[in-house]
Amino acid sequence: MLKLLSPAKRAPTARELEYRDITSPQPKPVDSLYDPPSVTLSVVVPAYNECQRLPTMLKDAQTYLDARLSYGQQHRKGHNRSSSTTSLASPTAAEPCDSSSESSGSESTLLADAGSSDETLPGSPQSPGFASFSYEILVVDDGSRDETTQVALDYARKHRLNNLRVITFEHNRGKGGAVTQGFLHARGEYILFADADGATEFQDVGKLITRLDAITTKKMGIAVGSRSHLQGSDAVVKRSWLRTVLMRSFHAFVYVFGIREIEDTQCGFKLFTRRAAQAIFSNIHVERWIFDIEVLVLARMFGIPVTEVPVTWREIAGSKMSLMRDSIQMATDLLLLRLNYFCGVWKASTDWQQQCVIQAKLKALS
DSSP, X not given: OHXXXXXXXXOOOSGGGEEEETTEEEEEEOOOXXXXXXXXXXXXXXXXXXXXXXXXXXXXXXXXXXXXXXXXHHTTTTOOOOTTOOOTTSOOTTOTTXXXXXXXXXHHHHHHGGGSXXXXXXXXXXXXXXXXXXXXXXXXXXXXSSSHHHXXXXXXXXXXXXXXEEEEOSSOOOHHHHHHHHHHTOOEEEEEEEOTTOOBOGGGHHHHHHHHHHHOBTTBOEEEXXXXXXXXXXXXXXXXXXXXXXXXXXXXXXXXXXXXXXXXXXOSEEEXXXXXXXXXXXXXXXXXXTHHHHHHHHHHHHTOOEEEEEOOBXXXXXXXXXXXXXXXXXXXXXXXXXXXXXXXXXXXXXXXXXXXHHHHHHHHHO
């Protein structure tokens, strides 16, 4: 009975295994999370009917990331890279799934510098691997009924953004399904998912990197953006009383079910090391709003360290969430999530490790 009521992991359709960008009129096959990384940072943007809000979010992200990229290139000649530093832009097949040793922190420092105290363009050209920074933006159109895919591609053409890719679903799967699919095909050593509404200040990714670097163990770690410090602020006070009551009830429900270390589980701004993403997103079952909770449950089961980082956030009009309907669905999904893991119906599989080895061998033969 529990299996019948619970969501099952759904195989992607053929269309979900290809992406579009501005470099070719034809769709291309997606990459695999189990391949070695080829860029420093992937930004996964789940988007459903977001043709109005998406361009602003993309502009904020591109402005920050291009500035970070340009700053590194300007200091390339003056930077003496340590001989022990490996550039993530050209990973070796010898480490297909990250090594089991402690993270050296070189690339963590590289990214964290971009979020330090300098308000114009933080960073130190003396940081190991500074000039090797690269990024991609992966928009996942979750079966939108509007022109979200076209808007994303038009933005890329207008701004000559060759490293923006779009995966388009035939049918709506839910935010969790969109994020999962994006992560499974991301190229980054670090992978961030950021909501398409742009409610979180994008440059706060620097704060997440700094904290992630501090907790990463065996190249595993997760940094989650948090709005819990905003209680009492205008952004929260102006919410409807119904939304406030429902969200507080949800957080109480989550606390009772054992997720107590993280105060804000639902903020759409979370950063993962690639190795942590491999472990988590190979096991995700939930495709709707509650997937954030499953991420934290799996992190606990794998022993992945998680840190909560205050971020700058503002309320953005146009939310796709139906308060009553989705709150009931979230409560139901949360109960099913708890029962499935408690009863052993869902388990944290380590098959992803073997998948990494297989992908590395295939790469070596190609």
